[in-house]
Amino acid sequence: MGSPGARTADQRETRAEGATVPGAGGGPGGVKSARRTVELIEAFARTHGWLSPSDLHVHMGFPRSSLHALLHTLLEAGWLELDAASGRYRLGVRALICGTAYLDRDPVVPYATEELEKIRGETGWTTHFARRNGGEVVYLETREAKRSTHLISRVGRTLPAHATALGKALLAELTQEEIAQLLPPELPALTEHTITDPEELYAACALTRERGYASEVEEGTEGVRCVAAVIPYRIPATDAISCSMPTGQATDTDAAEVGALLAETADALGRKLRRAGIR
Incomplete structure (x- = not known):
């Protein structure tokens, strides 16, 4: 049981749940409980395992009373699942339903998927369609190479923009000052490369701006090289397509040829989207 002082602090926080917070969403101020709910869902999204209320309290600093109320609400709404034996939580099926709805309603996805199929058919490699979200890229569609042994969908997964060809292609749309503001001061390494x-x-x-496509070798994943090109239907571009190739099976010449193909395909796709009135 917590100390009287701790309980009082929790009570003060609970009474303040409806207060607005400068700088949060919703105009001049955001509702604290709503902001915490979003932060809580995102914390589960970043975690592969189950989380206990104690884990969340330590890492997020939410008052225990507020935290338990939010967990109970999200559990009832289907956003979380509870392991009764351990008292731990993880994301629920509602998160998948809402994520799928985003893809279903995005007008660009069907066009991009069609091109991914064509590129995979022509090259034999795995293809991706992604969108930049701040300093990350979010995978919205993937077509695995038919000879791939992984067959794991990346849809919904995120990677740091600086560590991927997709991200470099999209960062190249920005000025150096804009890139510096977007990324953290210290760029994390996903691999030694x-x-x-x-x-x-x-x-x-x-270099990406000069040749029209981005390239990386084992920067995001060991044993994989990737090339990518932006889809120019917005300024600055938000979307890009890429091709992933095993380093042991694709040479520099192969990568350059695929990069040129992606640049040509992405440019044509951009024109098609603009003609369709998609911005």
């Missing part, structure tokens, strides 16, 4: 020096990243973006 990931670019972590901002100056090196800026140079990679400049």
Whole structure:
């Protein structure tokens, strides 16, 4: 049982749940409980395992009374699942339903999927369609190579933009100042090959602008190289398509040929989207 002082703090926080917070969503202020609900869902989305209320209290700093109320509400609404034996939670099926609804309602996805199928058929490699969200790229569609042994969908998964060809292609649409504001001061390494020096990243973006496609070798995943090109229907571009190839099966020449194909395909797709009135 917590101390009287701790209980009082929790009670103060509970009474303040309806207060607005400067800088949060919803105009000049956001509702604190709504903001915490979103943060809670995103914490579960970043975690592969189950989380206990104690884990969440320690890592997120929410008052226990508020935290338990939010967990109970999300559980009842289907956003969370509860393991009764351990008292731990994880994301529920409602998260998948809402995520699928986003894809179902996005007008670009059907067009992009058609092109991914064509590129996979022509190259034999795995293809992706992704969108930049801040300093990350979110995978919206994937077509695995028919000879792939992985067959794991990346849809809904995110990766740091600086560590992927998709991300570099999209970052190249921005100025150096915009890139610096978007990314963290220290760029995390996903592999030993990931670019972590901002100056090196800026140079990679400049090269991407010059040749029309981005390229990386084992920066995001060991054993995989990737090339990507933006779909130019928005300014700056938000979407890109890519092709992933095993490093042991694709040479620099192969990657350059696929990169040129992606640039040509993405440019044609951009024109098609603009003609369809999709912005």
